[in-house]
Every structure is written in C-alpha cells, then in structure tokens.
Amino acid sequence: MDKNLLIAVLMGGPGSEREVSLASGAAVVKALRDEGCRAEAVDVHGREILLPEGTALAFNVIHGTFGEDGTLQELLEKRGVPYTGAGVASSRVAFDKNLAKKKFVDAGVPTPRAEIVDVSSGVRLPEMAAPFVVKPPREGSSVGVHIVLKAEDAMAAMEDAARYGNDILVEQYVAGKELTVGILDGEALPIVHIAPRSGFYDMSNKYPWMSGGQGSDYYCPADLDEATTRCVQQAALAAHQALGIEIYSRVDVLLDSDNRPYVLEANTIPGMTATSLLPKAAAAKGIAFGELCLRIADISLKLRS
Numbered sequence: 001m002d003k004n005l006l007i008a009v010l011m012g013g014p015g016s017e018r019e020v021s022l023a024s025g026a027a028v029v030k031a032l033r034d035e036g037c038r039a040e041a042v043d044v045h046g047r048e049i050l051l052p053e054g055t056a057l058a059f060n061v062i063h064g065t066f067g068e069d070g071t072l073q074e075l076l077e078k079r080g081v082p083y084t085g086a087g088v089a090s091s092r093v094a095f096d097k098n099l100a101k102k103k104f105v106d107a108g109v110p111t112p113r114a115e116i117v118d119v120s121s122g123v124r125l126p127e128m129a130a131p132f133v134v135k136p137p138r139e140g141s142s143v144g145v146h147i148v149l150k151a152e153d154a155m156a157a158m159e160d161a162a163r164y165g166n167d168i169l170v171e172q173y174v175a176g177k178e179l180t181v182g183i184l185d186g187e188a189l190p191i192v193h194i195a196p197r198s199g200f201y202d203m204s205n206k207y208p209w210m211s212g213g214q215g216s217d218y219y220c221p222a223d224l225d226e227a228t229t230r231c232v233q234q235a236a237l238a239a240h241q242a243l244g245i246e247i248y249s250r251v252d253v254l255l256d257s258d259n260r261p262y263v264l265e266a267n268t269i270p271g272m273t274a275t276s277l278l279p280k281a282a283a284a285k286g287i288a289f290g291e292l293c294l295r296i297a298d299i300s301l302k303l304r305s
Contacts (some may be wrong), residue, residue: 007058010042010049010058017064104239112173191221191224193222278292
C-alpha cells in the first residue's frame with residue numbers, strides 16, 4: 001500500500017460505544033503512523049463526517065450505532081470515499097441480530113434456538129421457557145442483554161430490552177466457554193477464549209476501565225483440541241460468509257460441554273486497541289497490530305478503489 005495516501009481514522013460517533021471507539025481510533029492512528037502512514041484522527045459527532053482534504057481511505061472504527069449498522073458506509077459511498085470493512089448490506093444484516101439469526105439458520109450455521117418477541121403493543125414474555133437470553137437486536141457490546149435463569153426474572157429483562165426496540169430476540173441459553181474468532185481476508189485466526197471474572201461478558205467485563213467492573217481473562221490460542229478448534233473456526237467462517245461480510249470481522253461463539261459450537265453474532269467493527277480481541281488473535285498468528293491495521297487498509301483499498 002502507498003503509505004503517502006491520507007487515511008482518515010473515523011472514531012467516536014453518536015452511539016453508546018463512543019468512548020470505546022475513541023480508544024480504538026487512537027490506537028489505530030498511532031499504529032498507522034508508527035508504520036509510516038499518513039493517518040489523521042477524525043472525531044465524528046452526530047452524523048456529520050468532516051473528512052480532511054485529500055482523504056484516500058476512511059478507516060472506520062465507530063462501534064455500534066451509525067458506524068456499524070450501514071449508515072456510515074452508505075454516506076461514504078455516496079461521497080465516493082473508500083472505507084474499511086463490511087459494506088452497506090452486510091453491515092445492516094450483521095448489526096441486526098434478528099436478520100443475522102435468519103441468515104445463520106438458512107445457511108445451516110450452528111446457532112442457539114431463538115424466537116422474536118413483538119412488544120410493540122406491550123411487553124410480554126416469550127413462549128420459550130427459562131433459561132434464556134434476552135437481547136435488543138440492534139445494540140452492540142452486550143447493551144441491554146440479560147441472562148434469565150429463573151422465570152421470575154423474565155419480565156424485568158424483557159422490560160429493559162424493550163427500551164431499545166419492539167422486536168426483542170430471545171435465545172436458548174447455552175452454558176459453556178465463551179470464544180471469539182477473528183476472520184481476516186477469508187481466513188479464521190486463532191481462537192480467543194474469554195473468561196469473565198464474574199457473570200458474563202457484558203460491558204463491565206469487556207471494558208472495566210470504563211465501568212469499574214472486574215474484567216476478564218483471555219487465552220489465545222484457546223486450549224482446545226485440534227478437532228474442536230477446527231470445528232469452531234469453521235462455524236465462525238460459515239457465519240461470516242452467511243452474512244456476506246467483506247474483509248474482516250470477529251465472530252462470537254459459545255462452546256457447550258459436548259464441544260458443540262453455537263454462533264451468537266458477528267461483529268463487523270470489533271475493538272481495535274492493541275489489547276482488543278481481534279488484535280490478540282492476529283498476534284497469535286504472527287501479525288503485529290500495525291501490520292493488522294495496514295492489511296485491513298490495503299485489502300479495503302483494493303476492494304473499493
């Protein structure tokens with residue numbers, strides 16, 4: 001890639017993950033500059049994008065709403081600006097857990113049994129019996145997610161999730177190891193095993209520096225036998241392909257006690273600090289953080305220029 005090209009690193013955004021995005025953006029800017037690239041930070045407020053003159057590529061690290069749901073991608077395409085990562089259509093589908101679930105089922109990707117509960121006329125309980133997981137369909141970083149182990153806790157979980165939308169996803173609860181698999185240019189990277197120090201992998205355990213949570217421990221490559229490793233990676237790659245995601249993603253998978261994988265979701269704008277999970281997986285493959293950023297930029301430019 002021509003390192004004289006100006007890369008605008010888009011960060012921040014209007015969504016609930018703004019602070020995380022700013023951390024990702026700062027890390028990407030530093031990594032690109034350390035690699036000798038011209039990189040400039042662009043803090044996006046609201047939905048207006050003020051790109052520096054001469055921008056050759058927009059490196060998108062705006063997590064969640066606006067940056068990850070296809071809106072930003074569509075705005076950049078209308079302006080003729082190449083950008084990193086998933087395109088408009090794949091971003092929309094991957095960001096909407098209900099749409100993604102249908103794609104997984106249609107493609108035969110192993111995924112927890114689920115139902116969509118319409119609460120537009122009032123909050124109600126799902127037909128599925130507890131234990132189950134309640135998820136707002138269009139939020140990232142486990143915002144509004146509740147694990148319901150007892151029936152008496154179900155209504156409070158549904159009421160909270162209803163604050164984010166009227167079509168709540170309710171999934172079968174799968175107990176097991178929390179894993180995540182980075183996908184880069186059609187290849188599954190080494191698996192990361194996530195071990196939350198308390199509860200499950202929610203906002204407080206993902207970003208303890210923001211919330212004062214106890215955090216999580218990470219093991220990469222995950223301590224799995226060769227057959228299980230291959231099975232999990234194949235499930236993650238199948239999910240990535242089922243959603244039509246371009247360039248890279250990070251797929252979250254649960255592994256039950258019988259070593260069966262269940263795909264939960266694919267993240268099209270995963271965390272991009274040097275200690276985030278996709279960079280951890282890349283490092284285990286021998287790809288340093290700066291090289292990872294360069295590869296994402298290079299592959300994106302070739303696809304969209």
